[in-house]
Amino acid sequence: MPEGSVDLVAHLNALPRPVCAELTPFVVTEARRDPAYVDLLFAPQPAFRNHFDNVQGGFAVAMIDVVLSLVVYAEAELFLPTISITTNFLAPLPLGEVRGEGRVLKRGSSVVFAEAGLWTADGRLAVQATGSAAVRS
Secondary structure, three states: OOHHHHHHHHHHHHOOOOHHHHHOOEEEEEEEEOOEEEEEEEOOOHHHEOOOOEEOHHHHHHHHHHHHHHHHHHHHOOOOOEEEEEEEEOOOOEOOOEEEEEEEEEEOOOEEEEEEEEEOOOOOEEEEEEEEEEOOO
8 A cells, every 4th residue: 555545544544533423433444545545344333233134224324424425535635515325225234344435436616426335244245325525615
């Protein structure tokens, strides 16, 4: 990993987290700025369990929102408000280690577009999403 990437990983892990982020414990494992990309490891909590013993969809979207927020931060160097998240549930997301990956697709003058995914411990893509954030001047 390039030195700048290590510094960005340390920076992202050291950022103050809102109280809501405590519900989705995570650590940033990889990050870069150009092009903006992040890789996170989540530890879904037992309270996330649905009737099928998988992560309930709302909690999966909360994890997606964390990934999108951090990749947009890596791009813009500040937190930007989310405008939209469109989510596709492709497979069950079991409790256990979950890998989140995000990348910026395009940064415009007023909107940043990004995509994110959540992978199971055995490497299956379970949740895929696109999102946008408002650029504030």
